Amino acid sequence: MSIKVMVPSGAFGKSPFDSELDSLMRAVGAKFGDPGSWPDKYGATFENDEIVAHEFCWCEQDDCPFCREENPEPNFRLKQTGLEVRWYKYIGRGMETNRQITEEDVTLLRYLSSPGS
Numbered sequence: 001m002s003i004k005v006m007v008p009s010g011a012f013g014k015s016p017f018d019s020e021l022d023s024l025m026r027a028v029g030a031k032f033g034d035p036g037s038w039p040d041k042y043g044a045t046f047e048n049d050e051i052v053a054h055e056f057c058w059c060e061q062d063d064c065p066f067c068r069e070e071n072p073e074p075n076f077r078l079k080q081t082g083l084e085v086r087w088y089k090y091i092g093r094g095m096e097t098n099r100q101i102t103e104e105d106v107t108l109l110r111y112l113s114s115p116g117s
C-alpha cells in the first residue's frame with residue numbers, strides 16, 4: 001500500500017508559482033469542464049492525454065475515492081510531471097499539492113489551459 005502525503009499549497013516552502021496555481025486550475029476547469037457546472041469554481045471532470053481531473057465531490061461517502069479519509073484521489077493530476085492538487089469545495093480553498101510546484105508544472109499548465117493548445 002502506498003501512502004500519499006498531501007500538504008497545504010506552499011507548505012514545502014514558498015514556490016514562486018504558488019499564487020498562479022489557483023488561476024491555472026480555474027483556467028483548466030473552464031476550458032475542459034461542462035460550463036453548466038461552474039468548472040472554473042469547482043473544477044472539471046475529464047481525462048485526456050495530459051490530465052486526469054475530477055470536480056470536488058460532495059457525496060461524503062466512505063467508499064468514494066474522492067471523499068474517503070484515507071488516501072483520497074486528487075481533484076487534479078498532471079500526468080507528465082506527477083503534480084497532484086486537491087481542494088475543498090472550491091478551487092483555491094484549502095488547496096493541497098503532493099509536492100512543491102515547479103516551473104515545469106506551471107509551463108505545462110499555462111500551455112494546456114491556453115485556448116489554442
Ligand SMILES: [Zn+2]
Pocket residue numbers: 057058059060061064065066067
Ligand atoms: Zn464523494
